[in-house]
Amino acid sequence: MLYFFQQVLNGLHSGALYALLAFGYVLTNGILHRTNLAYGALFAFCGQTMILTAAFGYQVLWLTLFAAVALGIVAAFLYAALISHILSRSIFEPLADRTPNAIVVTTLGILLLLSEASRIAADTHDLWLPPMLAQPIVFAQNAGFKATLTLIQLLDCAVVVATVALATFAFARSSFGRRWRAVSDDPRAAAMCGVDVRAVFRQAVLAGGFCAALAGIMAGLYYGNISFGSGLVYGLKILFVTAVGGYLSPPRAALGAAAFGMAESLWAGYFPVEWRDAWMYLFLVAMLVLIGAGRDQSKVA
Template identity: 85%
Template sequence: MLYFFQQVLNGLHSGALYALLAFGYVLTNGILHRTNLAYGALFAFCGQTMILTAAFGYQALWLTLTAAVALGVAAALLYAALISHVLSRSVFERLADRSPNAIVVTTLGILIFLSEASRIAADTHDLWLPPMLADPVVFAEGEGFKVTLTVIQLLDCAGVVALVALAAWLFSHSRFGRA
């Protein structure tokens, strides 16, 4: 039973990250009324940008782990804003009057491009940073088995819940959100 509980906790952590991605899909589809298949690739590519920048900051610039991760997060956010702006202006505005199928096909092409660019950027190397906030929090134990999540996993779950709840509240209580 403890092993099952461990798998449930693992699923909750993974599910929290998928919930954030799904929330973005819902927003995009709700605003555009079209499916954007490139959204997940953009999410993943920004994550790859974060990892590459953080690894560079930690290994080449000799930053502390916290500073390297902060640099990676800043780079990923800037990259997301930049690529979103470029795609919006150069691709999606031109397709606004076209068939929804044109947008689906175009976003599929963007997805393939970003996936391949991510693979090439990583140069098929595994990049690892030292564990951060990896102290286990024990939820239950018995018969030599401990049910745990790490501090960073708990912070991830709490952050996602807070972010989605705050965004949902803002969308339902602000003029911008109702529009």
């Protein structure tokens, strides 16, 4: 029983990262209604930027570890703001009215560009942060086993819960949330009612970029490293999860992504981990097929 409890605790952390990514992804795609493959790349790029900047601050500027990490976090958020600005104005807005494939191909190119930029900046070397806040917190134990989470995992979960909760509250009560829902439902009707559709879209892309940056920072601090190809893996998972749950509600997408992270953790605890991603993708594809079939039947009825 304690082993199962340990897998649940592990799932809380991975689910928190997925939840934050899904929340930010839906903020953009709820308005864009196009597949954005660059989102996962932005997550990985910001995490790698944090690690590279921290290494530069520690080794070259002779900063303390805490100051170097703080510098890396600031750099990651600045790059997230810059990339989000470029994406919204130079990519998404000009291509929003084109065929869906235009956005897919362009964001795939951006994914490759960001991945290669990170690889070149790191000189194709993996830089690792030292373990931080790795003290285990015991939740339950018996004679031979302890169910634990590290302090950094607890902090990550707390940050995600606080961020998503505050964002959900603001999304439900603020004028931005009302304008976002109006634009997501019908941008032309919203524009006729006086809503600045471009401003709403740019704010949504920026907020989504900050969510990706925060998730990348937390993943980098916990794992110590983010590989060059992890952006595609995380991006595809979030794409499938949000496609199953829909793009109309960022909080609902966050809950679905958290459940997906929990399912991944349970699979890794009881089944061969090398088959985890394959079976999880197969499950998501099956869910998409069932949802599509259900919608078709409702239309016929």
